[in-house]
Amino acid sequence: MFDLFLVAFFFIALLLGLKRPFFWVLLYMYVDSVAPQKMGWGMITTLQLSLIAFLAAFTGWLLFDSKKGSRFTFRQGLILALLAYAGWTTMNADFPVEAAVKWEWVWKALVFAAFLPLTLRTKLRIEAAVLTIVLSIGLIIINGGIKTVFGGGGYGTLSLLVKEDYGLYEGSILSTATVAIIPLVLWLTRHGTIFKPDWRVKAFAAALIFACLLIPVGTAARTGLVCLGVLAVLLLRSVKHRFLYMGLAGLLAVAAFPFLPQSYTERMTTIASHEGDESASTRVRVWTWTMDYAERNPMGGGFSAFLGNSFTYNTRTVEEVGGQKVVKYEEVTDEARAYHSSYFEMLGEQGYPGLFMWLLLQGLGVWQMERIRWRYNRKAVADGSGEKSWQWGLATALQQGQIIYLVGSLFVGIAFQPFLFMLVGIQCGLWSYEKRTHKTVKKARIAKKRQASVATGEAATA
Incomplete structure (x- = not known):
C-alpha cells in the first residue's frame, strides 16, 4: 500500500509537468533528496525514479519551457569543467569498478547543478526550488525528530525513512544538511509567497527548526554540534539585537543541557581530544x-x-x-578507510586540479552572495529597503547554508553531495537573476535621466 502511494505521488507530479514543465525540475529535486525508491519494499524499488525525473526535467525545459531570461554563468562552466575532469579520473581510477559506482550518481548531481540555474528565471521559481529542498529534507527531519524525542536516537542507531546510509540518510551528513537549511526556513517565513507567512506557516517553521536542532542529538554526530556553533555565529551578522540574541542563545543552551542524553554528551566530549x-x-x-x-x-x-x-x-x-x-x-x-573530509576526498580522488576547481566553485559562491548583500546594503542607505528585500535575505540564507556545509565538510566526505550542488545551482540562479534585473533597472534609470535632461533643455530653450 505504501509503495502504491509513493508511485501514485510520483506519477501525479509527472502529469502536472505536462501543464507546467518546471514541475519536473522540482520533482527531480524531491526524488534526489528523499529517495522514495529506497523507502518502499515492492515494485517502487525496481523503478528508476531518479533517472525518469532527471530525463523529464531536461526534456521539459528543452522542448516546452521558455528560455527567456536564461543565462549561463561562469560557475556553471566551472561545474562542467569539474564534471569533465572527474570523468577523466574515473576512466583512470585506481579502482575502476568502485569508481564507476560513484560516478553513476555524481555525474547527475553535477549536470543538474549546471542545468538548474537555466530554469530559475523568476522569483517564484527560485522560491519554489528553495521550498522543495526545505520540505523534502524536512520530511526526513520530522521523522528523525519525532523518534529522537521518544528515545530512538543514538550514534548509528537513529532509524529514518531509509535504513541504509544512502544520500542524506547518513547521520553526519543529515546533521550538516539540517543545520544548513535553517536559514532557508527563516527566509521562507519572511518572504514566502507560495505559502504566505501567516501564523500557521510560522508555527510550522518553528516546529521544523526545533526538529532540525534535534537531529544532531538524535544522530549523536559531532559534526552537527560544530555546525550549530557556526550557525549561531553567522546569525550575529543578520540579527538586529545582537546582545539580546546572544543572551537568549546562551540561556537556551544552558536550559537544554539537562535534557540531553548521557551518550550524546559523552560523545561530544571527544571533540576536544581525538x-x-x-x-x-x-x-x-x-x-x-x-x-x-x-x-x-x-x-x-x-x-x-x-x-x-x-x-x-x-x-x-x-x-x-x-x-x-x-x-x-x-x-x-x-x-580502506574513507576520507571523512570533503577536502581530502577531493585531494585524494581528483588531485590538486580537482580540489582547486571545487574550492574556486565554493569560494565564488560565498563571494557572489556577499556581493548581492553589499548591493542591497548600499540600496538601504538610499531608501532604507535593502535588508528588507527578498534578494538580500535569500543571498544571506544561501551564504550561511553554504558556509555551514563547508564547515561540516571538514569532517564528512560530501564533496559531491547532490544537496550541496542544489544550493550551488540556486546561488547561480539568484546571481543570474540579479545581474539581469539589475541591468534592466539601471537602463531604465539612465533612460529616465536622459528624458529629464532633454525636458530641462527644451524648457531652458523656450
Missing part, C-alpha cells in the same frame, strides 16, 4: 595518508582511491582502576 576516540584518530591518519598519496599522484586516483590506504596507529584511553586513572594505549591497524 586520541581517545578510534573514529577521530582514524580520520587524522587517513588525512596524513591522503597528503602523502597526493604527492605521489598529483592528478588524483579517481573515486574510491581511499580503498588503497593502510596504516597502524595507537589510541589513547583513560580508565579508572581502584580510584586511580590509568592511561592505556592500544595499537590499531586499519585499511
Whole structure:
C-alpha cells in the first residue's frame, strides 16, 4: 500500500509537468533528496525514479519551457569543467569498478547543478526550488525528530525513512544538511509567497527548526554540534539585537543541557581530544595518508582511491582502576578507510586540479552572495529597503547554508553531495537573476535621466 502511494505521488507530479514543465525540475529535486525508491519494499524499488525525473526535467525545459531570461554563468562552466575532469579520473581510477559506482550518481548531481540555474528565471521559481529542498529534507527531519524525542536516537542507531546510509540518510551528513537549511526556513517565513507567512506557516517553521536542532542529538554526530556553533555565529551578522540574541542563545543552551542524553554528551566530549576516540584518530591518519598519496599522484586516483590506504596507529584511553586513572594505549591497524573530509576526498580522488576547481566553485559562491548583500546594503542607505528585500535575505540564507556545509565538510566526505550542488545551482540562479534585473533597472534609470535632461533643455530653450 505504501509503495502504491509513493508511485501514485510520483506519477501525479509527472502529469502536472505536462501543464507546467518546471514541475519536473522540482520533482527531480524531491526524488534526489528523499529517495522514495529506497523507502518502499515492492515494485517502487525496481523503478528508476531518479533517472525518469532527471530525463523529464531536461526534456521539459528543452522542448516546452521558455528560455527567456536564461543565462549561463561562469560557475556553471566551472561545474562542467569539474564534471569533465572527474570523468577523466574515473576512466583512470585506481579502482575502476568502485569508481564507476560513484560516478553513476555524481555525474547527475553535477549536470543538474549546471542545468538548474537555466530554469530559475523568476522569483517564484527560485522560491519554489528553495521550498522543495526545505520540505523534502524536512520530511526526513520530522521523522528523525519525532523518534529522537521518544528515545530512538543514538550514534548509528537513529532509524529514518531509509535504513541504509544512502544520500542524506547518513547521520553526519543529515546533521550538516539540517543545520544548513535553517536559514532557508527563516527566509521562507519572511518572504514566502507560495505559502504566505501567516501564523500557521510560522508555527510550522518553528516546529521544523526545533526538529532540525534535534537531529544532531538524535544522530549523536559531532559534526552537527560544530555546525550549530557556526550557525549561531553567522546569525550575529543578520540579527538586529545582537546582545539580546546572544543572551537568549546562551540561556537556551544552558536550559537544554539537562535534557540531553548521557551518550550524546559523552560523545561530544571527544571533540576536544581525538586520541581517545578510534573514529577521530582514524580520520587524522587517513588525512596524513591522503597528503602523502597526493604527492605521489598529483592528478588524483579517481573515486574510491581511499580503498588503497593502510596504516597502524595507537589510541589513547583513560580508565579508572581502584580510584586511580590509568592511561592505556592500544595499537590499531586499519585499511580502506574513507576520507571523512570533503577536502581530502577531493585531494585524494581528483588531485590538486580537482580540489582547486571545487574550492574556486565554493569560494565564488560565498563571494557572489556577499556581493548581492553589499548591493542591497548600499540600496538601504538610499531608501532604507535593502535588508528588507527578498534578494538580500535569500543571498544571506544561501551564504550561511553554504558556509555551514563547508564547515561540516571538514569532517564528512560530501564533496559531491547532490544537496550541496542544489544550493550551488540556486546561488547561480539568484546571481543570474540579479545581474539581469539589475541591468534592466539601471537602463531604465539612465533612460529616465536622459528624458529629464532633454525636458530641462527644451524648457531652458523656450
